[in-house]
Amino acid sequence: xxxxxxxxxxxxxxxxxxxxxxxxxxxxxxxxxxxxxxxxxxxxxxxxxxxxxxxxxxxxxxxxxxxxxxxxxxxxxxxxxxxxxxxxxxxxxxxxxxxxxxxxxxxxxxxxxxxxxxxxxxxxxxxxxxxxxxxxxxxxxxxxxxxxxxxxxxxxxxxxxxxxxxxxxxxxxxxxxxxxxxxxxxxxxxxxxxxxxxxxxxxxxxxxxxxxxxxxxxxxxxxxxxxxxxxxxxxxxxxxxxxxxxxxxxxxxxxxxxxxxxxxxxxxxxxxxxxxxxxxxxxxxxxxxxxxxxxxxxxxxxxxxxxxxxxxxxxxxxxxxxxxxxxxxxxxxxxxxxxxxxxxxxxxxxxxxxxxxxxxxxxxxxxxxxxxxxxxxxxxxxxxxxxxxxxxxxxxxxxxxxxxxxxxxxxxxxxxxxxxxxxxxxxxxxxxxxxxxxxxxxxxxxxxxxxxxxxxxxxxxxxxxxxxxxxxxxxxxxxxxxxxxxxxxxxxxxxxxxxxxxxxxxxxxxxxxxxxxxxxxxxxxxxxxxxxxxxxxxxxxxxxxxxxxxxxxxxxxxxxxxxxxxxxxxxxxxxxxxxxxxxxxxxxxxxxxxxxxxxxxxxxxxxxxxxxxxxxxxxxxxxxxxxxxxxxxxxxxxxxxxxxxxxx
Numbered sequence: 001x002x003x004x005x006x007x008x009x010x011x012x013x014x015x016x017x018x019x020x021x022x023x024x025x026x027x028x029x030x031x032x033x034x035x036x037x038x039x040x041x042x043x044x045x046x047x048x049x050x051x052x053x054x055x056x057x058x059x060x061x062x063x064x065x066x067x068x069x070x071x072x073x074x075x076x077x078x079x080x081x082x083x084x085x086x087x088x089x090x091x092x093x094x095x096x097x098x099x100x101x102x103x104x105x106x107x108x109x110x111x112x113x114x115x116x117x118x119x120x121x122x123x124x125x126x127x128x129x130x131x132x133x134x135x136x137x138x139x140x141x142x143x144x145x146x147x148x149x150x151x152x153x154x155x156x157x158x159x160x161x162x163x164x165x166x167x168x169x170x171x172x173x174x175x176x177x178x179x180x181x182x183x184x185x186x187x188x189x190x191x192x193x194x195x196x197x198x199x200x201x202x203x204x205x206x207x208x209x210x211x212x213x214x215x216x217x218x219x220x221x222x223x224x225x226x227x228x229x230x231x232x233x234x235x236x237x238x239x240x241x242x243x244x245x246x247x248x249x250x251x252x253x254x255x256x257x258x259x260x261x262x263x264x265x266x267x268x269x270x271x272x273x274x275x276x277x278x279x280x281x282x283x284x285x286x287x288x289x290x291x292x293x294x295x296x297x298x299x300x301x302x303x304x305x306x307x308x309x310x311x312x313x314x315x316x317x318x319x320x321x322x323x324x325x326x327x328x329x330x331x332x333x334x335x336x337x338x339x340x341x342x343x344x345x346x347x348x349x350x351x352x353x354x355x356x357x358x359x360x361x362x363x364x365x366x367x368x369x370x371x372x373x374x375x376x377x378x379x380x381x382x383x384x385x386x387x388x389x390x391x392x393x394x395x396x397x398x399x400x401x402x403x404x405x406x407x408x409x410x411x412x413x414x415x416x417x418x419x420x421x422x423x424x425x426x427x428x429x430x431x432x433x434x435x436x437x438x439x440x441x442x443x444x445x446x447x448x449x450x451x452x453x454x455x456x457x458x459x460x461x462x463x464x465x466x467x468x469x470x471x472x473x474x475x476x477x478x479x480x481x482x483x484x485x486x487x488x489x490x491x492x493x494x495x496x497x498x499x500x501x502x503x504x505x506x507x508x509x510x511x512x513x514x515x516x517x518x519x520x521x522x523x524x525x526x527x528x529x530x531x532x533x534x535x536x537x538x539x540x541x542x543x544x545x546x547x548x549x550x551x552x553x554x555x556x557x558x559x560x561x562x563x564x565x566x567x568x569x570x571x572x573x574x575x576x577x578x579x580x581x582x583x584x585x586x587x588x589x590x591x592x593x594x595x596x597x598x599x600x601x602x603x604x605x606x607x608x609x610x611x612x613x614x615x616x617x618x619x620x621x622x623x624x625x626x627x628x629x630x631x632x633x634x635x636x637x638x639x640x641x642x643x644x645x646x647x648x
Contacts (some may be wrong), residue, residue: 014267020260028073060236084203086145095156116150152198226250313346320383322369339365354532357542409482419466451480472503544600551627
């Protein structure tokens with residue numbers, strides 16, 4: 001019960017749908033208390049308009065329409081929910097069975113599903129109803145359920161096939177778990193939202209099918225349902241008599257029932273798909289941030305003294321807090337995973353900055369949050385990210401669309417897989433340029449050829465499809481697309497992942513040559529610190545969501561100050577010298593869902609000082625020109641305790 005109330009509180013649309021459905025159930029359940037009449041009683045005048053004694057008037061036979069509406073809700077809801085349950089059970093069972101067992105079982109079930117999908121729904125209903133005429137309400141439920149399960153089975157099969165190939169299912173199979181347990185314990189919970197959507201869709205289909213059959217006279221018209229009310233209203237010529245309320249009342253109730261189902265379905269989707277609900281939270285946060293951004297300049301103009309302008313960085317990330325919202329997120333923020341914690345980083349024009357650290361330390365989250373590409377359930381809790389003085393986090397979606405790819409671009413991790421396999425490479429290179437107003441075909445072609453020469457691909461490959469290119473060539477194509485509009489900043493998230501070392505070096509040299517030729521700034525994210533030492537002007541080391549050391553590449557290589565950076569530098573072997581065994585860093589990073597009062601590297605640090613490093617957080621201090629480190633081995637400065645903005 002508590003989880004249901006939490007669900008309704010988190011989703012206003014689901015709460016509205018549940019309230020509407022609950023109202024219909026209450027009308028059906030308490031019908032004898034809400035009306036003193038019988039739905040079949042013919043003791044009143046015919047064609048009476050709505051009045052005090054008859055809220056919706058009477059029928060051509062003198063029956064009270066309000067009474068029929070209340071009692072009709074009972075059978076209509078029974079048909080909808082019973083047929084929905086039966087059809088959803090059949091569809092779920094067959095869909096999961098086909099996906100899990102595959103082979104001939106999948107083929108047989110797939111043939112059966114296709115047969116039911118190909119057969120026209122309404123004629124099949126009419127034929128089945130004719131054979132079962134006189135069987136009462138349950139015959140109608142069976143007919144509707146047997147003709148309405150196929151589309152749900154098809155959708156569930158396709159999603160279950162994707163789950164079947166996931167690692168956690170393979171691990172369960174390898175551990176010897178029984179098929180039924182894998183289906184019910186491993187796969188079914190992951191399909192709960194889809195099954196719920198299938199149920200509500202089938203229930204609405206059942207209500208509409210019953211109404212359609214009744215209107216055609218194929219149902220049991222002796223029963224009182226909203227469908228049979230429509231049948232008798234049409235048969236007695238209600239509209240010709242001006243008694244529009246006889247048709248409007250059951251029609252409106254069917255429409256409201258469909259609305260209730262849809263609202264609940266939306267709510268389930270919000271809960272099971274956090275991207276939807278958190279996208280709305282992100283938009284509200286952006287509006288608040290935009291409002292603060294408009295007020296801040298006015299306050300600064302009235303209070304700050306005039307100072308000489310300093311050389312402004314191209315990208316200025318200031319006190320950025322970002323992460324992910326989990327289903328446990330509440331008013332206290334207990335469900336927040338803070339992947340980026342109070343990070344400040346400046347990128348100068350034309351500078352090549354490397355960002356390194358272990359997996360899960362927040363490198364990609366920092367890059368995506370700073371460039372406004374962090375999708376829900378990811379979100380920015382606080383801070384600023386200014387590109388050429390413009391706060392990217394406060395821009396409207398339309399303003400952001402104009403800035404992206406023109407002022408900055410991104411090369412995603414394993415981005416060679418983002419090329420559309422059914423479009424030629426030329427069309428995909430043109431796309432970003434066309435979105436920003438470049439329409440002339442000759443200019444597009446000339447620029448595409450220039451880009452391919454820049455990244456080392458023959459221009460005739462513009463006519464190829466992505467599958468005709470090697471992995472390194474596809475990666476070069478993506479880099480060419482990122483450079484198409486000569487942005488001021490390019491963020492590269494491990495662009496050489498999964499490529500061999502020779503291709504990696506070629507691509508890095510081409511990136512560096514393009515940077516020098518075009519004068520762009522590059523933020524390069526990688527695990528490979530040796531690459532950054534060779535290519536970067538400056539390197540920032542991240543750990544547990546924080547930048548713990550930042551220095552010119554040569555200084556960091558010659559004299560790493562933080563124990564974590566030193567261990568990283570010794571994790572890869574030198575090219576010359578005696579052979580020696582290299583070991584990893586013992587332990588593991590702390591969970592990002594927890595806030596530690598001390599140094600995040602304390603548990604793994606060989607030089608830790610208990611009583612200090614575990615109770616106070618070191619501040620980032622400049623030890624040498626351009627070389628900053630957050631470690632008590634080099635400074636006693638303590639970082640003030642900071643908390644994310646709970647209001648956001």
